[in-house]
Every structure is written in C-alpha cells, then in structure tokens.
Amino acid sequence: MTTLYRRMTARRSDEDHRAATPLELLFDLSFVVAVASAAAKLHHALAEDHIGSGVLGYLLVFFAIWWGWLNFTWFASAYDTDDVPYRLTTLVQVGGVLVLAAGVPRAFDHSDYTVITIGYVVMRLAMVAQWLRAASADAERRACARRYAVGITVVQVGWVARLLLPDELFVAGFLVMVVAELAVPVWAERAGRTTWHPHHVVERYGLFTLIVLGESILAATGAIGAALDAGHASFALISLAVAGLVIVFAMWWLYFDYPAHHLLETSARAFAWGYGHYLVFASAAAVGAGLEVAVDHDLHVAHLPALGAGLATTVPVAVFLVVVWLLQVRPARRGAELWAFPTAAVLVLAVTFTPAPVHAVAIVLVALVALVVSGRRATAGAISST
Structure with a gap:
C-alpha cells in the first residue's frame, strides 16, 4: 500500500528480494x-x-x-x-x-x-x-x-x-x-555513486528485452496473418513463420542464459553494460521488421531486392549476437562460447546470400544454442566428477 509522502532516501544496493514493482x-x-x-x-x-x-x-x-x-x-x-x-x-x-x-x-x-x-x-x-x-x-x-x-x-x-x-x-x-x-x-x-541494485537492474533490463522480443513476434505474426487473410497461404509462408519463431526463441535463450548481475561490480563496467544494451534492444526489435520484410518479399509486394530483404533480418540478428557476446559472454570467459558467438554472427551474415536466409539463420541459431547447452553439460559433468 502506498503512502502519501515519504522522504526520498537511497535504498540499499544489497537489499534482499529486490524485484520490479x-x-x-x-x-x-x-x-x-x-x-x-x-x-x-x-x-x-x-x-x-x-x-x-x-x-x-x-x-x-x-x-x-x-x-x-x-x-x-x-x-x-x-x-x-x-x-x-x-x-x-x-x-x-x-x-x-x-x-x-x-x-x-x-x-x-x-x-x-x-x-x-x-x-x-x-x-x-x-x-x-x-x-x-x-x-x-x-x-x-x-x-x-x-x-x-x-x-x-x-x-x-x-x-x-x-x-x-x-x-x-x-x-x-x-x-x-x-x-x-x-x-x-x-x-x-563522479560526485558519488547512486545505490542502484545490480540484481534489480539486470531484471529490469531482462524485462525490457522480453518486450522488444515480443514486438518481433507480434510484428511477424501480424504480417503472416495479413497474408493468410489475403489468401496467400503456402508451405513457404508457414515455414517462414516457424523459422521466425525459432529465431526469436533462440535469441531469448541466448540472452537469458547468461546472468549478468555479477558483471556490474564497478561503475565503469555498469556503464558499458547499460549503454551497450541500446544495440541489444534496437536489434531485437528490428528483427521483427526484418521478418515482416521477408514476408513481403515472398509475397512479391516489397520493392527491395532479395539481398536487401535477407539483410533486413540477418544484420539485426548478427548485431544482437555480437553485442550479447561482448556484454555478457566474453566477460565470463566460457570455453568454446568465446568464439562460438562471433562465429555464429559471421555465419548469419553469410547466409544472407542463400536462397532462404531466414531459414538458414534459424539453423545457425539452433546450432549455437545446442553448443551452449552441450558446453554447460560438459562443464557440469566435469565439476561433478571432481
């Protein structure tokens, strides 16, 4: 229950059970x-x-x-x-x-x-x-x-x-x-650090990541729904919808698989992590626009060439992978994952030149998720055997 007025004193940065309100x-x-x-x-x-x-x-x-x-x-x-x-x-x-x-x-x-x-x-x-x-x-x-x-x-x-x-x-x-x-x-x-709460900030960023990923799903669903209403149902359109869903789900998996609160130990690292999320959020939301462009291209209503239609999806996905790697994966220094993310980003850009770039991106991301999961299992097995 809210109160009428309360002095705005700083909250503790180590407060227990700090969660979004x-x-x-x-x-x-x-x-x-x-x-x-x-x-x-x-x-x-x-x-x-x-x-x-x-x-x-x-x-x-x-x-x-x-x-x-x-x-x-x-x-x-x-x-x-x-x-x-x-x-x-x-x-x-x-x-x-x-x-x-x-x-x-x-x-x-x-x-x-x-x-x-x-x-x-x-x-x-x-x-x-x-x-x-x-x-x-x-x-x-x-x-x-x-x-x-x-x-x-x-x-x-x-x-x-x-x-x-x-x-x-x-x-x-x-x-x-x-x-x-x-x-x-x-x-x-520089005049005195405010008492922001690392777990709380990371949770808030995660919630906004869910919002932008949700926008991508909504945008792609709307485009495909409009196509179906216009009588353009086809296997190609359905497979495009499935590939788009896989892409967004894999992006969610890869982002949330790396807890970040321990990375906000200093002001400098907190600024880099917080500011870097501009590209995380912007690229995640742009994926939805790219998937809509892919639908338009398949329906022959877009005015850009096939290469441009592919780049509309591959570029934001590649940016997302690189920035998540820089902000949350690379600081943790986890074995094969150190090179897997940038390699996957390069592959995502490369598949732009394939006949079905959105489907190929989905395959690349599934492979990256599989590598991450297998790496975690190997690490857990090594720990349990010691």
Whole structure:
C-alpha cells in the first residue's frame, strides 16, 4: 500500500528480494507503443527500399525511447519511494512516452522530430523533479543528484534548440546531443555513486528485452496473418513463420542464459553494460521488421531486392549476437562460447546470400544454442566428477 509522502532516501544496493514493482511494469508497458511504432516504420521504409533513411530514422528514434526508459530504470533502482509524488511524477513520464510514440510517424515520414522532442523533454524534466527530491533528502549523495538535475536540464535546452538547426545540420546536432546525454550520468556519478541494485537492474533490463522480443513476434505474426487473410497461404509462408519463431526463441535463450548481475561490480563496467544494451534492444526489435520484410518479399509486394530483404533480418540478428557476446559472454570467459558467438554472427551474415536466409539463420541459431547447452553439460559433468 502506498503512502502519501515519504522522504526520498537511497535504498540499499544489497537489499534482499529486490524485484520490479507493478509501477515499473506499467512504465515498461507504456513503451510498447513507441517500440512497435518505430519497428513498423522501419519495416515500411525497408520494404520500400528506403534503407538509408529508414535505418537512420530508426536508430535516432530508438535512442529517445531507450534513453528515457534507461534513466528511469536506474533512478528507480536507487530511489523508488513509491509514495504519491513519486507515482504522479512517473505518470507524467508515461504521458511523455505516449507523446513521443505519437510523433514517430512524423519523424519517419517528414523528418519532423518536434512531437518526439516534446514527449522526450516531458520525460526528462520529470526526471529532473525526481532528482531534486533525491537531492533534498539524501545528503550523502546530494552533489550527485544535483549534477543529474542540472545536467539533464541543460541538455533538454539543447534538444529544443536543435529543432532550430537547418536540415543539413540535423544529424550532426542530434549526435552532439546524444553525447551530451550519455555524459551526464558519467559526470554526475563522479560526485558519488547512486545505490542502484545490480540484481534489480539486470531484471529490469531482462524485462525490457522480453518486450522488444515480443514486438518481433507480434510484428511477424501480424504480417503472416495479413497474408493468410489475403489468401496467400503456402508451405513457404508457414515455414517462414516457424523459422521466425525459432529465431526469436533462440535469441531469448541466448540472452537469458547468461546472468549478468555479477558483471556490474564497478561503475565503469555498469556503464558499458547499460549503454551497450541500446544495440541489444534496437536489434531485437528490428528483427521483427526484418521478418515482416521477408514476408513481403515472398509475397512479391516489397520493392527491395532479395539481398536487401535477407539483410533486413540477418544484420539485426548478427548485431544482437555480437553485442550479447561482448556484454555478457566474453566477460565470463566460457570455453568454446568465446568464439562460438562471433562465429555464429559471421555465419548469419553469410547466409544472407542463400536462397532462404531466414531459414538458414534459424539453423545457425539452433546450432549455437545446442553448443551452449552441450558446453554447460560438459562443464557440469566435469565439476561433478571432481
């Protein structure tokens, strides 16, 4: 049961049974619309053979989605008071997410990022209010909280000013603001590390990974369902659906087979792990767009060649494998798995040139999962025999 008001003191980083709250789950769900909209627009851009503009727009929009989610996640891990002001401030952030999602079509179709910027700034200024509350109550980390509040505020002024730049400076201005956003936590945490909870943070990242993987399943299912409704049922379409399901399931398996809380031992490693998940989330969501493009190509309604249709799936899968390997597999140094992930990524890209790239990707991922499982059994057997 929530209380009316509670001082926003820091929670313990070693707190027992720290788990995601219902409010955090609701917050995550508000991002479903934004992720789905970005992935849908990526699908349409790729299907129309607008690869460059589509990929660029997707990466820019997804940064806004991911960064808004990330900042709340780490803050909540350290300062979740669950009182009325905290819940209402989170509600404002949810409203900002929905505004951002509403602006995704205009960003892709007209390169108009005004609505997205408004929603994003609403989310970020709500975080400023949260950090100011933390600064007033947590004397030990007051300097850190104030740095967050000041840094976020200054950067939001920059985002609004960026809207006034000419079109030829749009990408450069965006990248400058991205660097500024990424620098704020690094600068703030130097004044005193916040008490985020490793197990809690890893669980929150895992939940968002489930959301983006779920979007891939939903997108692919929707495309195949539309094809079936139009009377295009065929063995090729059904086998494509099965291969897509296998791909997403294998990605889930490979990500969650490597517990990561022990990797967040230092601030530097935590930053690398947390920031690196931009590519994990973005690639996982993009797989759904790639599978939709594969369906369109098989139905001869896509305007890009076979090679481009294959790359729409193989590239995000390969990126996912490489980043998961860098963030969670390589630090653990587990035998054959050290080379298996990058090798599988190379094979995934190579099968782009086969007649059925989606099916071939599924086979590669099944082989990788089998290798991981057999490696675990061999390790367990060696331990039990000693």
